[in-house]
């Protein structure tokens with residue numbers, strides 16, 4: 001998965017801003033390169049789950065269309081434990097074509113950002129290629 005360095009930094013900043021709850025948002029760009037982060041509010045305010053209110057999702061998708069960006073990914077954080085997909089993440093994988101970024105806000109995290117894609121009903125990790133800018 002290809003992502004601009006600035007977008008990756010923005011996501012990680014979002015995750016670290018309130019490390020005690022799962023952060024979440026959508027990712028967009030052009031030509032399969034993620035360039036834009038659309039941070040959302042986790043309406044559950046939970047450390048183990050996230051949900052974006054339908055009204056906010058609608059607003060974000062409308063903004064993406066206006067900016068002529070493609071929806072390319074979704075992200076959330078795991079405040080505790082490994083940043084790999086949980087059972088709940090698999091059950092709620094509503095965007096089969098999107099890259100799923102899972103972040104760790106922990107200061108000692110060796111890989112604070114990891115990315116996964118749905119392949120035949122399960123998540124497979126994919127390499128993150130960071131581009132300048």
Ligand SMILES: [Zn+2]
Nearest residue numbers: 078085086089
């Ligand atoms: Zn998760």
